[in-house]
Amino acid sequence: MIEEISKFQSVWVGRFYEMAASYEGLLQSVQIADAWYMFRLFVLVPIVRLAVVLCLIMSLMVLFEKTSMGLISLYAKVFRRRPYRVYKCDPIVADEESGSAAFPMVLVQIPMYNEKEVYRLSIGAACNLEWPGDRILIQVLDDSTDPVVKDLVKQECTMWFDKGKNIRYETRTNRKGYKAGALKEGMKHPYVNECEFIAMFDADFQPEPDFLKRIVPFLVHNPDIALVQSRWLFVNANECLMTRIQQMSMDYHFKVEQEAGSTLNAFFGYNGTAGVWRIGAIHDAGGWADRTTVEDMDLAVRAGLKGWKFVYLGDTKVKSELPSTFKAYRYQQHRWSCGPANLFRKMFWDIVLAKKVSIYKKFYVIYHFFISRRLVSHLVTFAFYCVVIPFSVFFSEVKIPIWGIVHIPTSITLMNAVGTPRSFHLIVFWVLFENVMSLHRCKAVFIGLFEAGRVNEWIVTEKLGDMMKAKPNISIAKKLNFNAWKKFNKLEIAVGLLLLVCTWYDFKHNRDYYFVYFFPQSIAFFIMGFGYVGTIIPTDK
Numbered sequence: 001m002i003e004e005i006s007k008f009q010s011v012w013v014g015r016f017y018e019m020a021a022s023y024e025g026l027l028q029s030v031q032i033a034d035a036w037y038m039f040r041l042f043v044l045v046p047i048v049r050l051a052v053v054l055c056l057i058m059s060l061m062v063l064f065e066k067t068s069m070g071l072i073s074l075y076a077k078v079f080r081r082r083p084y085r086v087y088k089c090d091p092i093v094a095d096e097e098s099g100s101a102a103f104p105m106v107l108v109q110i111p112m113y114n115e116k117e118v119y120r121l122s123i124g125a126a127c128n129l130e131w132p133g134d135r136i137l138i139q140v141l142d143d144s145t146d147p148v149v150k151d152l153v154k155q156e157c158t159m160w161f162d163k164g165k166n167i168r169y170e171t172r173t174n175r176k177g178y179k180a181g182a183l184k185e186g187m188k189h190p191y192v193n194e195c196e197f198i199a200m201f202d203a204d205f206q207p208e209p210d211f212l213k214r215i216v217p218f219l220v221h222n223p224d225i226a227l228v229q230s231r232w233l234f235v236n237a238n239e240c241l242m243t244r245i246q247q248m249s250m251d252y253h254f255k256v257e258q259e260a261g262s263t264l265n266a267f268f269g270y271n272g273t274a275g276v277w278r279i280g281a282i283h284d285a286g287g288w289a290d291r292t293t294v295e296d297m298d299l300a301v302r303a304g305l306k307g308w309k310f311v312y313l314g315d316t317k318v319k320s321e322l323p324s325t326f327k328a329y330r331y332q333q334h335r336w337s338c339g340p341a342n343l344f345r346k347m348f349w350d351i352v353l354a355k356k357v358s359i360y361k362k363f364y365v366i367y368h369f370f371i372s373r374r375l376v377s378h379l380v381t382f383a384f385y386c387v388v389i390p391f392s393v394f395f396s397e398v399k400i401p402i403w404g405i406v407h408i409p410t411s412i413t414l415m416n417a418v419g420t421p422r423s424f425h426l427i428v429f430w431v432l433f434e435n436v437m438s439l440h441r442c443k444a445v446f447i448g449l450f451e452a453g454r455v456n457e458w459i460v461t462e463k464l465g466d467m468m469k470a471k472p473n474i475s476i477a478k479k480l481n482f483n484a485w486k487k488f489n490k491l492e493i494a495v496g497l498l499l500l501v502c503t504w505y506d507f508k509h510n511r512d513y514y515f516v517y518f519f520p521q522s523i524a525f526f527i528m529g530f531g532y533v534g535t536i537i538p539t540d541k
Helices: 002-078 119-127 147-162 178-186 190-194 211-221 241-264 279-284 295-305 326-353 359-392 402-417 421-450 490-509 515-529
Strands: 106-112 136-142 167-171 197-200 225-234 275-278 309-320
Touching (some): 002 402, 106 119, 106 178, 119 147, 136 147, 136 178, 147 167, 178 295, 197 211, 197 279, 211 225, 225 241, 225 279, 225 295, 241 309, 241 326, 241 402, 241 421, 275 279, 295 309, 295 326, 295 359, 326 359, 326 421, 359 421, 359 490, 359 515, 402 421, 421 515
Parallel strands (some): 106 197, 136 167
Antiparallel strands (some): 225 275
């Protein structure tokens, strides 16, 4: 009897402890759930709401910038405020007394680095420029490290020299300063002292024979003009979808941004090629500087702060090549996004303290030229459309106004598309592509602002020239013969996975239809993440 009572007690005591443990576990689970709910409500939701507000503010900044530039460009077109109507630009002609001496001495600089596929293009085009032979000097600045390429470039220069062209082939023992260093060294040669103006062309640029006759008169007749910039015309725009999309962005840059800057303030960013500088203005601004990867913009800002004027000639076009491989385009966009951010960091106080320009122009350079156009536009594109909006689907308490998620981006997109009407049907692809590229641009902006590891990385954009036309026997199968794992871009794939998760969650739990945008955008990230975009070049090219 005593044994049975003892056994009964032990059973119920055990059950009691089990119930207590179960209750304690339940209580702990409830406490964890409550803690998560409070953390979500008072920490995560406010953070997401703040991110939405900041992104909406940045979106309005970009919209204002795009609208103002578009209106200024439209004003210049409607009221015919073209440079040849604003500035004196009478043609330069030789007279009986002075002969060709009436023409100023022009130096043509062609910097290049291992440009095997395109070196003949720029050298040949420069040697065919219509200008008195004794008033032009062509200087090829070859930084090539490939001895074969270096020998080919030298032979090309020798060939043109034997034909009577005044051409010089110059090399360096190092690549210090990259392009800026080469241009600076090129100007140290004694024969440059005879020159008044410098025309610059990258290795893939092919100016028309009358280029100097159209550009130089503006500099000769207007001593306050430092730079005349021409427009780029892309010979390979139809090569693939990626080059068509690039053309849309670049045409907007020239037709709207450069046009607006030239019309409103006689100031814009020098494009680094296809322009003519007054040598005196370069010296007055302090010469070439290699402190960033955008030596062209650096010189332009310093010259602008000295009071010099810039002119953009949209009707003078120079043939050039767009990067047609995704790898080359990524490197180019890193340099074009990181460099301006780093330059802004270095020049902010120089701009503020400049004495030769008005407060308005200082505001224009700081806000419009740098902050809105080269910082905020990159940040908001990735942060808002690839991070904040996707994350907001997990927080039903966060509401994004329709004007911020539809009206503003639609307006900005349409304004970007006006530069290339023939590609308007590609506008959806342009949006998806630009959103993917905003990942790298955003990262590059932070690298530039904080001077992180790749801040001074300079990788010359690969040019293909007529390589694909010259080798038509390369089959599609051979083009795709590569190690796939080496082509993977992990960041794009990671963001693609994130957007795919957001797509599923929004489709299952929400009624806002964001998944209609998330899904194609995730596919775009995957396509570019696995490298299936642009021209695929065989490894044995």
